[in-house]
Amino acid sequence: MDAVTLLMIAVIVLSNAAGDVLITRGMKKMGEVSSFHPYHLFQLGRRVLHNRDFLMGVFCLAISFFAFISVLAWAEMSFVVPATSVVYVVTVLGAKFFLKEQIDKRRWAGTFLVCVGVVLICLP
């Protein structure tokens, strides 16, 4: 596995994490969706387009998407998809060191399992 692939996985992971956080923050302001009527979904779509968090989140996910299909041009999908799970490790570490959150034992155990899993998929 070469440096370009590793770099691209990092880009996918970081922009994906940022996008998900922004979109979640945006959607929580919309209220619960209880009707799947096309008109109501259309109205929700219009409201969401005025939400800055949501729009920035979409931009981040777009970067993530183009980085992802670029890597798929040369790497195996059964490697690329699990490799992007590093996002969970990044988020836990970020929460620990930037947000000073208390990380309980189960969460550390989960983070460790994801790390071991990623190492396994990287082996030839």
Add this chain to the structure above:
Amino acid sequence: MKTAIVLTVAILAQSIGNVALSKGMKLVSGGSSDSADFSLIMLLEAMQSPFIWTGILLLILFFVMFTVSLTWADLSFVVPVISLSYIVNVALAHQFLGESVSETRWAGTLLICLGVILVTKSGNTPKHNNAYGLNQETRPYQT
């Protein structure tokens, strides 16, 4: 029931979408497995591939199902359920793209799923108890 249907559709759309994108990009790149053979022009060529557009439409479907579910379900519930798509992704890559998935890679994928479930289902921290550390109290109302 609403949640089960929405999340099942999300997982299938995401996995099949990734297979379509992978197929499309491999056709564009001529199947080379060297990153040096990739050029940005390939991204433009990809925009003319029906495989890529199928993949994009399926990922949009996934995205709609995911975001809509977040309006009533907690991220810390939705994310571990969606993590099952790692297994579906690898299985479909093996089945439809002919990728030879080693036992080590299968084991790694299973560990990742277990890890994601543990990370997102642990709720000992009262305020920041979901995957991305978002404060649940910022929700406009509780359900």
